[in-house]
Amino acid sequence: MAATLALIRRELSTYFSSFTGYITISLVLFLVGLSFTDLLLRLNQGEPTDVPVTEMFYQSWYFWLILLLASPVVTMRTFAAEKALGTFETLVTAPISDLQLVLAKFFSSLVFHLVLWLPLILCVGVVRHFANDRSSFDVGMVASTYLGVLLLGCLYMSIGCFASSLTRSQIVASMISFALGMAMFLLGFKTAYAPQKTDRMDGFFSHISMVEHMQDFVRGVVDSRQVFFYLSVTVFFLFLTHKVVESRRWR
Amino acid sequence: MIEVSNLTKRYAGHTAIENLSFGVKRGEIVGFLGPNGAGKSTTMRILACYQPATSGTAKVAGFDVFTQSWEVRKRIGYMPEHNPLYIDMRVREYLKFRARLKGLSWRRSRHRVDVVLEQCGLTGVSKKIIGHLSMGYRQRVGLADALVHEPELIILDEPTLGLDPNQIRQVRQLIKSLGGAHTVLISTHILPEVEMTCNQVLIIHEGRILASDAPTNLQNRLTRQGLITAEIAAPLPELKRRLEALDDVEQVAIAPSDQNYFHCTLTSRSQTDLRLAIYSLVQQEGWQLRELSRSRPTLEDVFVHITRPEKLEEGY
Numbered sequence: 371m372a373a374t375l376a377l378i379r380r381e382l383s384t385y386f387s388s389f390t391g392y393i394t395i396s397l398v399l400f401l402v403g404l405s406f407t408d409l410l411l412r413l414n415q416g417e418p419t420d421v422p423v424t425e426m427f428y429q430s431w432y433f434w435l436i437l438l439l440a441s442p443v444v445t446m447r448t449f450a451a452e453k454a455l456g457t458f459e460t461l462v463t464a465p466i467s468d469l470q471l472v473l474a475k476f477f478s479s480l481v482f483h484l485v486l487w488l489p490l491i492l493c494v495g496v497v498r499h500f501a502n503d504r505s506s507f508d509v510g511m512v513a514s515t516y517l518g519v520l521l522l523g524c525l526y527m528s529i530g531c532f533a534s535s536l537t538r539s540q541i542v543a544s545m546i547s548f549a550l551g552m553a554m555f556l557l558g559f560k561t562a563y564a565p566q567k568t569d570r571m572d573g574f575f576s577h578i579s580m581v582e583h584m585q586d587f588v589r590g591v592v593d594s595r596q597v598f599f600y601l602s603v604t605v606f607f608l609f610l611t612h613k614v615v616e617s618r619r620w621r
Numbered sequence: 622m623i624e625v626s627n628l629t630k631r632y633a634g635h636t637a638i639e640n641l642s643f644g645v646k647r648g649e650i651v652g653f654l655g656p657n658g659a660g661k662s663t664t665m666r667i668l669a670c671y672q673p674a675t676s677g678t679a680k681v682a683g684f685d686v687f688t689q690s691w692e693v694r695k696r697i698g699y700m701p702e703h704n705p706l707y708i709d710m711r712v713r714e715y716l717k718f719r720a721r722l723k724g725l726s727w728r729r730s731r732h733r734v735d736v737v738l739e740q741c742g743l744t745g746v747s748k749k750i751i752g753h754l755s756m757g758y759r760q761r762v763g764l765a766d767a768l769v770h771e772p773e774l775i776i777l778d779e780p781t782l783g784l785d786p787n788q789i790r791q792v793r794q795l796i797k798s799l800g801g802a803h804t805v806l807i808s809t810h811i812l813p814e815v816e817m818t819c820n821q822v823l824i825i826h827e828g829r830i831l832a833s834d835a836p837t838n839l840q841n842r843l844t845r846q847g848l849i850t851a852e853i854a855a856p857l858p859e860l861k862r863r864l865e866a867l868d869d870v871e872q873v874a875i876a877p878s879d880q881n882y883f884h885c886t887l888t889s890r891s892q893t894d895l896r897l898a899i900y901s902l903v904q905q906e907g908w909q910l911r912e913l914s915r916s917r918p919t920l921e922d923v924f925v926h927i928t929r930p931e932k933l934e935e936g937y
Contacts, residue, residue: 376721380710388709456705460766463669463701464722465694619690621673 374470381478384447391482394443398436398486405432406493413497422508423497424515427490428588434581436486437522438551442544444482445530448475449615453538468615472608476531483523487516511590518587521600522580526551528607535614555580622647622774622804623668628677630663637663638828641677645821647773650800652815652836653808654924655825661808662702664825665778668806669699682773695724698767702778704760708752712743715751716765723770730769737765741795757788764795775799777807781814793818812924824927831927848916849887849895852878854909860885863902869893882911 385391408430409423419426427433452458461471491512498507526547533547534540558579560572576582583596623645630637638660645651653661667674668681670690678685684692707715713734720730738744741761746754751762760780767775780796781789789811797818799805809815815822816836824832824839832839853860857875860883864873871890878884889895896913903910 372726373722373724376718380707380718384707384709455707456701456703457707459666459671459701460699460705460719461722463671463694463697463699464719465691465724466722467691618671619673619687621675621687 373464373466374474377466377471377474378478378481381448381474382481385478385482390443390447394440395486398440399489401432401436402489402493405430406496408432409493409497413501422511422589423494424511424588425585427493428515428584433584434555437526438548438555440486441483441523441526441530441551442533442547444486445479445527445534445547446540446544447534448479448531449535449611450537450540450543454540462615462618469612472531472535472612472615476527476608476611479527479530480520480523483527484520487519487523490515490519508590511588514590514592515588517592517597518584521587521597522584524604525554525600525607528604528611529554532607532611532614535611558582622649622682623806624678624680625664625668626678628664628667628679629675630660630667630672631675636828638825641825641828641830643823643830643833645804645806647804648801649821650796650805650807650819651821651823652819653806653823653825654810654812654815655808656810659825660828661825662778665699665776665806665808666701669697669701669776670694671699671701695770696773698770698772698775700763700767700775700777700780703782704763706751706759706762706766709750711748711750712754712762713738713747715762716769719766720769725770733769733771737768740768741765742791756783757785757791760784760788760792761795764792768799772803774804774806777805779809780807781809781811789814824924826927849889849899850912850914850916851885851887851899851910852882852912853885853899853903854880854882854911855903855906857883859906860908863906864899867895867898867902870895882909 385394405427409426412426413419421429449458452461462468494507494512529550530543530547533550534543536546537543557575558581560575577595578599583593583599586593586596623643625644626642628641629639641660641664653664655661663672666672668679668686670686670693673687678687680686681693682696684696686693710718716734716737717730720733721727725733738747741764743758743761743765746758751759754762760783764777764780767777777796781792784792793814796805796807800820807814807819820835822832822834822836822839823830861873861875864870864875864885864887867887869890871888874886876884887895887899894915896915899913900910902908
């Protein structure tokens, strides 16, 4: 356990002691800022609305742009950089298990992912301050939105860790995780464009549609099926990552 | 400490090491010697549990490197070739991280980091970023990392690669000081290094162990070809006759040197040392002697002799 914590600490320190970490943070901040101005413009368009602020933010689609672009950047380093630098060898010859290593890499990127989304709270706070309406900042709503961010983060970080474990090139790793992440995202649209939802296939695609899941989360609806979906897919990708890291010792 | 038997590692298409067997006793400093691509790194990687062998077994401190890799990894300090380090970390921070990773408690890791910083001469740079250090210092950071958890076995893959002569001497001194308390396995293709630091040499070539012995014993194998050089002032015909009459002399070559001295080179037929016989001869005859030496073959000669490919041998 102490070793895992040491690993997580070291992983997080590389985010915050290098330029890449701060560049990622500032670019995400820029995109969140853009979506915030967009949100303010829509709030000022005359008609009063009863749509929650978090949902209005989500409707601007910046959410997916940030998630799809940032997660490969956050995770591409995890294994690929170690392999390129050669430190992978010193790392796995230390008395730590491969599972510990995978989990440490996953959790540290997840923590960084959550840090990236912190400014969103501030945005909602600003709206609440100027709207003079307590209901515009509903704690439950913000909490469920962040639960969505956390669950999607789990999924995308595990995809990223898996992609990074496959290669020693960070660029290749980020491309693989971007492609996988994009594919997962686009699968959800198969239902949106289907003429009728009677087909069993459409039911399936609707079930895994992350756009619809997130739509629920920003409205404050938490469905245990969705929580289970994200956790199980995350575990699946972490399992694959573990197998890839372990494959070195196969004979 | 190390028992390797019939170890074989095949990569797709070629065999890196084949049927390697050797043993290393506790407290020894063993030099792993061989030309590039001989299989040194592969063997060390298997011992360090980085990759499995295709067949055969290797045991460190009685634990199998494949089935009990956790126990083995706790007991070894491994520094891979080219000494990979996190270049964005500070020296002290890095060693602390490695110590914690190797399971040392918080307090103990602090103490051990201080000790190895001192031991490796890193105290002055402990707050510097590793990426800003010179090659020599980085190598010492790698060494400090290998030592930090007081492992029973230290495996160093080319520890003096890319260092200047002064730094090489320091690293050598450090390695030498580790003997006794730790077992050390170092790989190198620099011969004087082995000659000076190791008390056991394994010569490996094309995936096989060609020789395994103490450096002096290896040299003795070639001593038969060693030459005796003497400079004697004496009448030439008499000198030639008397030298050839000595026991065990195979060949005598005499060349005039300056003044009235003659430069004589002798080879002996057996292991016997001719120097005593020459000295007593000179004393008996009342000649003058100003040099008498036996040139011992260096480990380099042994190495070249053993690893020379057959084809080249014909050519020479």
